[in-house]
Amino acid sequence: MASVLLLTGCGGADPAASPATSGAPTTARTTSAPATTAATTTEAPPTTTPAPTTPAAPAPVVVLDPGHNGGNAAAPGVVDAPVPDGTGGTKPCNTTGTSTDAGYPEHAFTWDTALRVRDLLTAAGVQVVLTRDDDTGVGPCVDVRGQLGAQVGAAAFVGIHGDGAAPGGRGFHVITSSLDPGGPAVAAGTQALATDLRDALTAVEPVSDYLGTDGLDARGDLAGLNLNTVPAVYVECGNMRNATDAATMSSDAGRQALAQQLAAGILGYLGR
Numbered sequence: 001m002a003s004v005l006l007l008t009g010c011g012g013a014d015p016a017a018s019p020a021t022s023g024a025p026t027t028a029r030t031t032s033a034p035a036t037t038a039a040t041t042t043e044a045p046p047t048t049t050p051a052p053t054t055p056a057a058p059a060p061v062v063v064l065d066p067g068h069n070g071g072n073a074a075a076p077g078v079v080d081a082p083v084p085d086g087t088g089g090t091k092p093c094n095t096t097g098t099s100t101d102a103g104y105p106e107h108a109f110t111w112d113t114a115l116r117v118r119d120l121l122t123a124a125g126v127q128v129v130l131t132r133d134d135d136t137g138v139g140p141c142v143d144v145r146g147q148l149g150a151q152v153g154a155a156a157f158v159g160i161h162g163d164g165a166a167p168g169g170r171g172f173h174v175i176t177s178s179l180d181p182g183g184p185a186v187a188a189g190t191q192a193l194a195t196d197l198r199d200a201l202t203a204v205e206p207v208s209d210y211l212g213t214d215g216l217d218a219r220g221d222l223a224g225l226n227l228n229t230v231p232a233v234y235v236e237c238g239n240m241r242n243a244t245d246a247a248t249m250s251s252d253a254g255r256q257a258l259a260q261q262l263a264a265g266i267l268g269y270l271g272r
């Protein structure tokens with residue numbers, strides 16, 4: 001139903017408001033029909049339909065969180081400082097992340113992939129907020145990242161990472177917080193978001209064969225999820241230490257394919 005109505009365009013008038021007042025038939029779609037029958041059979045709205053007066057629904061906001069940052073390795077004093085972990089304890093502000101055996105760093109993978117997802121979501125009418133502005137800075141800390149979704153009223157928060165597991169393990173997995181920090185309704189949204197992303201990503205990458213269940217894993221040790229009160233996940237897009245995953249994650253085509261499925265999963269969750 002919704003998709004049919006959307007075909008009229010974002011600026012389209014309410015189709016229910018105009019047919020009853022239809023006077024002369026439009027000729028736009030009745031050129032092969034006799035004029036005497038067009039008046040009673042046409043379903044096209046009159047060409048004089050008034051401009052809509054109701055504003056379009058606001059674009060949903062999605063926070064994309066590209067893990068780590070390119071300047072982290074050179075700033076251990078900042079990156080190692082303790083910040084709240086969402087369980088009453090602390091953990092380091094941020095980490096440097098992993099890399100492929102060939103030296104392609106996780107922070108570069110997450111940044112490039114996030115920009116690709118951003119562009120796809122923006123083209124679909126979604127407002128995207130990134131947790132960092134470039135790939136040369138330091139941080140922000142995980143607690144700051146984890147609270148951004150609530151601050152901007154996000155419908156979803158998606159962290160993008162690459163794992164650094166044993167080389168024999170392959171595949172992606174989607175992580176949720178086991179602490180349900182936003183309460184039951186947000187937790188249900190988180191599970192739906194995780195499932196939609198898992199289902200979409202299987203088009204380009206197998207689910208992890210070394211961690212989680214069917215590509216899903218719940219953890220209680222990630223501040224960026226524990227402090228998140230909107231539907232929130234981290235996606236470990238693959239194992240950067242696995243040769244097959246590394247080849248995908250290191251290539252433009254591989255990152256674009258991953259980004260397309262990440263965007264598809266997010267858009268599916270948003271119902272768009």
Ligand code: ZN
Pocket residue numbers: 067068097098106160161162
């Ligand atoms: Zn990471």
